[in-house]
Amino acid sequence: MSYFSNLVLPLFIFIIIMYAFFKKCDIFSEFITGASQGVKSTFNILPSLVALMVAIGMFKASGALDAVIAFLHPVTSFLHIPDEIVPLAVLRPLSGSGSLSVFQSILKENGPDSFIGRAASIIQGSAETTFYTIAVYYGSLKISNSRHTAFCSLIGDITGLLVGLTVTRIFFG
Amino acid sequence: MKLLFTFMIIISVLTSIITNKTTEITNSLIESSRSAVELSISLLGMMCFWSGIMQVAKSSGFTKILSRFFKPLTKLLFKNLSGEESDAITMNMSANFLGLGNAATPFGLNAMEKLHKSSLIKDTATDNMITFVVLNTCSIQLIPTTVAVLRQNAGSQNPMEILPAVIITSLITAFVALTVTKICNRLFSLKRSRK
Numbered sequence: 001m002s003y004f005s006n007l008v009l010p011l012f013i014f015i016i017i018m019y020a021f022f023k024k025c026d027i028f029s030e031f032i033t034g035a036s037q038g039v040k041s042t043f044n045i046l047p048s049l050v051a052l053m054v055a056i057g058m059f060k061a062s063g064a065l066d067a068v069i070a071f072l073h074p075v076t077s078f079l080h081i082p083d084e085i086v087p088l089a090v091l092r093p094l095s096g097s098g099s100l101s102v103f104q105s106i107l108k109e110n111g112p113d114s115f116i117g118r119a120a121s122i123i124q125g126s127a128e129t130t131f132y133t134i135a136v137y138y139g140s141l142k143i144s145n146s147r148h149t150a151f152c153s154l155i156g157d158i159t160g161l162l163v164g165l166t167v168t169r170i171f172f173g
Numbered sequence: 174m175k176l177l178f179t180f181m182i183i184i185s186v187l188t189s190i191i192t193n194k195t196t197e198i199t200n201s202l203i204e205s206s207r208s209a210v211e212l213s214i215s216l217l218g219m220m221c222f223w224s225g226i227m228q229v230a231k232s233s234g235f236t237k238i239l240s241r242f243f244k245p246l247t248k249l250l251f252k253n254l255s256g257e258e259s260d261a262i263t264m265n266m267s268a269n270f271l272g273l274g275n276a277a278t279p280f281g282l283n284a285m286e287k288l289h290k291s292s293l294i295k296d297t298a299t300d301n302m303i304t305f306v307v308l309n310t311c312s313i314q315l316i317p318t319t320v321a322v323l324r325q326n327a328g329s330q331n332p333m334e335i336l337p338a339v340i341i342t343s344l345i346t347a348f349v350a351l352t353v354t355k356i357c358n359r360l361f362s363l364k365r366s367r368k
Contacts, residue, residue, distance in 0.1 A: 004316070008271050008272065008273070008316075009271075009273060012271060012273065012276075013226060015235075016226055016229060016230045016233075016235055017226075017229065019230075019233050019234075019235045020229045020230070020232070020233035020235065023233040023234060025229065025232050025233045026232075027229055030225075030228045030229045030231075030232045031225035031226070031228060031229050032225065033225075033228050034224040034225040034226070034227055034228025034229065034231075035221040035222065035224050035225035035228075036221075037224050037228070037283075038217075038220040038221035038222070038223065038224030038225065038279055039217065039220070039221055041220060041224065041279055041282050041283075042213055042216055042217045042220045042221075043213070044282075045213070045282070046209065046210070046213045049209040049212060049213060050205075050206050050209040050210070051178055052178075052209075053205040053206070053208055053209040053212075054201075054202055054205045054206055054209070055177075055178050055181040055182055055185070056181070056205070057201040057202065057204060057205030057208075058181070058182060058185035058186070058189075058198050058201050058202060058205070059181045059184065059185045060201065061185070061189070061194060061197040061198045061200070061201035062184075062185040062186070062188040062189035062192065062194050062197070062198050063188055063189070063192040063194055064181075064184050064185055064188040067188065093310075097208075100319075100323075103320075103323065104323060104327070107323060107324065107327035108327060111327070111328070112323075112324040112327040112328060112329035112332070113329050113330055113331070117324075117327075117329075118334075118335055118338075121320050121323075121324055121335045121339075122335050122338045122339050122342055123342075124320050125312075125314070125317035125319075125320040125335065125339040125342075125343075126312065126317075126339050126342040126343040126346060127310070127311070127312055127346070128309060128310045128311065128312040129310075130310045131177070133281075133306060133309050133310050134306060134310075136278070136282070137281060137282065137285050137302075137305075137306050137309070138285075138298065138306070140282055140285065140286075141285060141286065141289045142295075142296065143289070143295075143296055143297065143298055143302075144175055144296050144297075145296055145297040145298060146298045146303070146306075147297065147298050147303060147357075147361060148303065148354075148357040148358075148361055149298060149302075149303045149306050149307065150177070151353075151357065152303065152307045152350055152353050152354040152357055153306070153307050153310040153350065155349065155350055155353045156307065156310060156311055156346050156347070156349060156350030156353075157310075157346075159345065159346045159349045159350065160342060160343075160346040163341075163342050163345045163346060164338075164342045167338045167341055167342050168338065171337070171338050172338075
């Protein structure tokens with residue numbers, strides 16, 4: 001399995017370059033044109049990243065995140081969401097690095113093959129960092145009105161949480 | 174987005190006063206802004222590389238061929254896509270699917286730019302943009318490599334055992350999220366909400 005996943009990236013690059021070679025493209029200069037666009041894009045998204053990461057960092061450091069988790073406790077225990085999973089579920093849409101570190105500590109505390117470990121793995125693997133994606137994609141174009149994007153994505157995240165837990169129960173009892 | 178940002182900062186500052194964590198919050202401000210810059214610098218190399226590859230793929234016509242394969246899917250999800258837009262979206266979808274997160278971001282930014290060009294109201298997301306962003310937040314990956322590696326490091330007997338579960342969960346999540354998006358796009362259509 002891991003052989004295949006290691007193969008994907010080099011193969012993808014290989015196919016693109018080979019195809020361009022057969023089409024007699026000026027590969028190098030096209031690459032440079034694209035890459036200089038890449039530099040611009042990276043600096044375009046920097047302000048959005050700063051805004052998001054500062055807001056979330058402050059939110060965590062002030063204790064507000066812990067307050068939210070405590071506040072949600074009656075709801076999460078009603079839905080049979082294990083306490084250990086709640087910080088991961090709350091952090092997943094907010095911060096990629098944050099959810100990664102929570103995920104790793106869950107694996108360390110509960111073991112990767114426990115029910116909690118597996119549930120956490122499934123939840124971590126089936127979602128993206130919602131607000132990072134929204135901030136970066138809209139921020140780079142200076143779009144201030146994202147309408148119902150966040151709402152729909154969060155519905156997705158909540159679905160992922162509930163379905164992930166259910167699927168873990170079905171597969172791993 | 175502006176609501177979330179404002180809300181978070183206000184709540185954070187107020188909470189820090191109540192919990193007496195004002196030093197922590199100031200430190201986190203400096204820490205986080207530094208992390209954001211460090212993240213951008215670490216992304217810079219891959220962004221350049223994949224943007225370069227994408228340009229090669231575009232000029233050779235590879236993106237057109239790929240987007241022909243994805244046509245049924247893009248026709249289902251998006252409305253009135255131009256050729257350029259559907260090519261860019263297809264590249265992003267393939268990168269996501271193959272687990273090439275570093276490639277997906279520049280491809281995605283490029284697709285957003287193309288979608289933005291045909292939009293009339295420059296500061297507002299169009300229906301296609303919303304569908305695209307929601308699709309990106311759903312992450313339908315063939316092989317969840319990051320999670321598998323972490324599980325292995327934590328000593329799992331069978332790190333990949335979660336693979337079918339992850340695929341099923343991602344598919345259901347994507348289905349739900351995209352259906353809700355389609356409904357919202359119709360309910361909160363641009364023409365009506367512009368009061």
